[in-house]
Amino acid sequence: MLRIENLTKIYPNGTRALHDVSFEVQDGEFLVVIGLSGSGKSTLLRCINRLIEPTSGKIFWDDIDITAASPAELRHIRRHIGMVFQQFNLVKRSSVMTNVLSGRLGYANPWLSLLGIWPAADKEMALKALERVGIADKAQSRADALSGGQQQRVGIARALMQDPKIILADEPVASLDPVLSHSILQYLEQLNKDGLTVICSLHFLDLVHRYATRVIALKDGVKVFEGLPKEIDRAKFKEIYGEEAQEVRAASFEAEA
Amino acid sequence: MKTKAPKRPSPWLAGALSLLLPGLGQIYARQRYRGGAVLIAFLVVLGMVAWYGQPAWYFAPLGIWLWNVWDAVGQAGERRVSVLIPLLLGLTAAYSIGWQMVRVDFTSANWERGLAVLRPMFRPDLFERRTELNRMWTPISVPCSTTQEAPPARRQDGEKLAFATPDCAGVLETVIVSVSGMWPDTDTEIWWETNIGDDKPLGGNENAPLIVRTDETGSLTTTIRVPSTILIAQPDPTLQLTHRIYFDQRRPIGGLQFSTNGGFVVKGMTESVTMALMATFLAVLLAIPISFLAARNLMSANPFTFAIYVVVRTVLNFVRSIESLILAIVFVIIVGLGPFAGVLALAVHSVAALAKLYSEVIEGIDPGPIEAVRATGANWVQVVRYGVIPQIVPPFTAFTIYRWDINVRSSTVIGMVGGGGIGFYLIQWIALNDMRAVGAAFIAIAIVVMTLDYVSARIRERLV
Structure with a gap:
């Protein structure tokens, strides 16, 4: 509470x-x-x-x-506490994978994370999170190569990496087409139903x-x-x-x- | 003039006012800015012509005056009047005066000189055909001694035999030289080497190579004159000294090699590119820390840091406004001639330029990702690593490569003031009027600069 x-x-x-x-x-x-x-x-x-x-x-x-x-x-x-932003707040020049992994920084070994080395378990978790929002195939793309809706899904995947309560x-959804709003909010609704x-x-x-x-x-x-x-x-x-x-x-x- | 204030201004009155003073009529017709502009334009053109002092050019301000009257009438009648005519008049006057002032000269003498300079540049001295050398020489004594008999001017080397008749000769005396056993039907250059190793051409007026062709048996005989410029022993001018007469034959053995000057071009160009690389590297090391001090968003938090920001910015702007060529002159005085002076000059200019570009990257950083990374529970260093660095490294790299590109260009010039690199050779070739070597240098510069231009553009495309 x-x-x-x-x-x-x-x-x-x-x-x-x-x-x-x-x-x-x-x-x-x-x-x-x-x-x-x-x-x-x-x-x-x-x-x-x-x-x-x-x-x-x-x-x-x-x-x-x-x-x-x-x-x-x-x-x-x-x-x-995971956070999702209106402007997605992804590092545009980094890959989708790096952006998602950065959600894990609070748990990661500080020294290894500075070198950009991530445990296999975290990478697997990141792929799972991307799968969950339906863009696992974009993992290696640059974040700014994605459409707005896809970027917001990366934002949700990043929040999922935190094991948030x-x-x-x-x-x-304020920066997205109305048509995309539902698809994004449905992911949040699903998370809400998961507790x-x-x-x-x-x-x-x-x-x-x-x-x-x-x-x-x-x-x-x-x-x-x-x-x-x-x-x-x-x-x-x-x-x-x-x-x-x-x-x-x-x-x-x-x-x- | 403002008797009744008519609703519409009278075209006649507008015209009359403008005839009195350009622009006045337009002002009267409630076109204040147009009137002011007309007056200023008229005064500028008038001043220009008066200052130049050629009475013929007064047609331009006069034309503008007449147009201005017409314009005032038009403005009062609310008719559109084109400003093309005064514009053309003003530009014509400016260009005509400029033409005379800079003494434009397209006469035939310049064209001929231009061709004389350019023609050799189209045969750049970069490569030559690989040749093998067939050389023979004979000694000869100069001058003839009254007390001592000259040794025979004759030498045998395997098949080859060379001799001169007589065995000794004084300056400007004629000698018969012969050689046999050389390659048949081949051009042979005959030249003189003095007792101290100076080369003297024997053809023309002692200023061109003497070339004689061997016959089908590989022999030749010709007359030469002892060069006038050889040194005579002092204090005894009759002392016999041994000089040499050389016979050189060359024939191609296939393939190309760098010519002597071509080798210098390659060496100079390598030096230039390396200078640019070293200067850029030095500049990056210094510019990164400085750029943070020159970033407004980081430094405007309190008056103390803002003062640092202002000082750093001012110094950077000051340094950046001094051409690296001029800095090179200063550094040549400090560290001496050579590439190090050039590196320092390029580095100082680049620090100022890069620090400004970097600081603008830092100022333009997106706070969004930083906020997002903070929200995940990352510590300060992690925030910098994942939120800040990915945003600044690609543009930093792009600007650095761009700067290297510029530095390569500058380094080709900087040698001209003694800063090393290709320019160092170039300025000497220009002084020696060796336009073929200059042509070769131009080609090398163009190839390197164009390649770097292309490569750096492609890399920057990917980064930004």
Whole structure:
């Protein structure tokens, strides 16, 4: 169980990205965070594994206080929190295999990893992870030779290498065609069914309805909604996204419906 | 002038104003920038012509003035007027003045000199046919002594026999020389070697080889004159000294070999490429640490590091603006003539150039992968190894190869100021008017530079 208490983040330039946000995530949930661009979704996700240091507030994972962890402890905690990014964040010039293996760095022998030497078991694991997302044949390609959807699958494979208990997905489909969104989210859904906790920020309401088990909404860094996806109707949507907002439905959803 | 402020400006008034002062009419027609531009253009062209002082060229500012009146009328009438005419007038004036100022000279004398220089370059002195040498010589005494009998000017070597008659001769006296037992029907070069080993040609006005053909039995007989430039012993000018007359025959034995100058071309080119390699290597070692100090994103965290950044950048820009050729002159003074001076000059210039390129790579680094690697629980060194290095090594390598490419080009020139490499030979051949050797050097430079250009482009294509 993940418990976030009174989380606040103020950037050095004075921007208040998060203000007193508290919520809980039970193990095995698929929690979706919604909100406008700049509402604090990315900051929230990055505070959980402390890629961004929160200004105040606490984050507990079971009984471990993530916010109080020493650098070494923090690296241990991060090993179990996989992360998937909007821009995939692959090293474009490295091979897919190297990118996936880098997910294992938290476990690897530091000296051998610096020389680029990986145990056979890790390589096998990487191939399995790539197989799981259906691109094992691309292992030796350069990452930037892949399409956007394939790159995001490499990103998921990299997260899988961490043996994660939690997956943080920061708008994993915002850079992809709507048609590809479902294929990526279905991998996350599968992982969720296998017992992983997924915390994912999303833009499209229809995707929220389809995948989320629970939803929280942020507006200007403040939590404005917490509940079940079906509770978000058009009125609620307008409240979260502002009066001018028009719901854009993902094309694939139309096609499927 | 602003009596009633009519809704549309009067073309007549606009024209009249522009006649008074170029651009004024346009300003009146609410084309302030156009008016300003016309005035500046007119003044520039007028100033140019006035400064050059050729009255005939005043047609250009005059033409612009007339056009300006027409333009003002057009502007007031809201009619489009092309700026082509003043543009052409201005350019014509500029080019005509430039033509005279740089004393362009395409007269026939230059064409002839050009051909005289270029023609030998089309027969580059790079290879020669492999030949074998058949050589014979005879001694001869110069001058004839009054007290001492000259030894016989005669020498036998197996089949070959060479002799001169008489056995001794004074400067500019005529001698009959004969040789037999040589190759038949072969051109034979006859030349003089003085008692101290100087070679003297015997043909023409003592400035060309004397070539005589042997008969079908392999013999020849001809007359020569003792060269005027040979040294006479002092203080006794009558002292007999032994000189030699050589008979050389050459015939091809198939195949090609580097000529003497061709050998120098290869040596010089190898030296140039090596100089470039060493300079680039030295530069990389220094440029990598410096580039981090010159990267804005790393150094702008606090005022102290930012000050370092500004200083480093300024120094780099300063050094980069000095051509490596000029640096070479300085280094030749410090370390002496030779390739090391050239290496230092190229290295200093390259450090500045590479550090700037590297720092721009560092500035353009994508933070995404770094964030992703941090998120996996990697430690700091692992983040650098997996998030930073893969991003910077390919562009660093690409820029380094590019720099090596540039350095090879520069190193061919740097020898001209004494920095070693092919340029060192080239400047001497140019001074000696040995255009065939110059042609050979040009070919070698072109081949090496083109090859490197191609190879480096292909490698960079793969890396970037």
